[in-house]
Amino acid sequence: MKELKRYGRLYKVFVAQFFKYLVQSRVDFLIGLMGFFLTQAAGIAFLYLVFEQIPTLADWTLPQLIFIYGFAQIPRGLDHLFTDNIWMVSWWYVVNGQFDRYMLRPMNLFFQVICEKLQPDALGELMVGILLLAMSLSNGVVAISGTKIILFIISMIAGAVIYTSIKLLFASFAFWMKVSGPVLYTAYQLADFAKYPTEIYAKGIRFIITWIIPFGFVAYLPASYFLKPGVSPWSTIGLECMLAVVFFAISYGVFHFGTKAYESAGN
Numbered sequence: 001m002k003e004l005k006r007y008g009r010l011y012k013v014f015v016a017q018f019f020k021y022l023v024q025s026r027v028d029f030l031i032g033l034m035g036f037f038l039t040q041a042a043g044i045a046f047l048y049l050v051f052e053q054i055p056t057l058a059d060w061t062l063p064q065l066i067f068i069y070g071f072a073q074i075p076r077g078l079d080h081l082f083t084d085n086i087w088m089v090s091w092w093y094v095v096n097g098q099f100d101r102y103m104l105r106p107m108n109l110f111f112q113v114i115c116e117k118l119q120p121d122a123l124g125e126l127m128v129g130i131l132l133l134a135m136s137l138s139n140g141v142v143a144i145s146g147t148k149i150i151l152f153i154i155s156m157i158a159g160a161v162i163y164t165s166i167k168l169l170f171a172s173f174a175f176w177m178k179v180s181g182p183v184l185y186t187a188y189q190l191a192d193f194a195k196y197p198t199e200i201y202a203k204g205i206r207f208i209i210t211w212i213i214p215f216g217f218v219a220y221l222p223a224s225y226f227l228k229p230g231v232s233p234w235s236t237i238g239l240e241c242m243l244a245v246v247f248f249a250i251s252y253g254v255f256h257f258g259t260k261a262y263e264s265a266g267n
Helices: 002-023 026-053 062-083 086-093 109-115 122-138 146-172 181-195 203-212 220-227 234-261
Strands: none
Touching: 062 122, 062 146, 062 181, 062 220, 086 109, 086 146, 086 181, 109 234, 146 181, 146 220, 146 234, 181 203, 220 234
16 A cells, blocks of 8 residues: 555656646647547548448447447547557667666656656547547437446446557567567557447458457447447456456566566667
8 A cells, every 4th residue: 555655646746747848848739639639530520421321330320330439539548648658668768778767766667657658639539539429428329327337437447458458568579679669550550440340340350359459349349338238248348347457467467578678778
């Protein structure tokens, strides 16, 4: 408990320092926020264009797909907001020897990586996700209840952990490859498949995004509990939580093992 309090205080210090930097870069923040809004608007416009020609997609209606799309944005936004600095491990920190500063501090290495930076651009993703969910709920696609609100919050947290775990796993390859950014970028792009029902894809793609790089568990599968009557929360959100714990344990283990192989950079 004392250790948790210590890390809580340290996190506040790191965040306070980051906000001092952010105040000096307000234009960058606004440009990044607008960029995310435009990107998400393009994706939503694509959905509307598709549904002008096809009234349903694999028995899913437009309001339901908007719900899944918004459902996918929130855990991704949470991961983007709090753990975006993991990308720097894959691209720069290992190959340039900048990971040295983490090794020299008497703190958990993973904690240092994620608390060094918040990504305020993620607020755009979160706002778009919340707006899309609100639009879907106004169309009555989900019957709201106290149980569903609790399960929704749990699913958002578990989904964010899955995003972070995938990012951490592929970023950790940098300890052996020196630069794993291209590998991480390629794997992370599969997250776009999570915005739509997995059943519209070929079997090979469904298998990859469900069991290999499990982005299917951050949106479509848990969202189906809210959208389809008779779907068990244990086979959707319960399985999502189990996968989040297992996948994070594996990813953190690879990260920890990789830090022991870290060799810094030569001159």
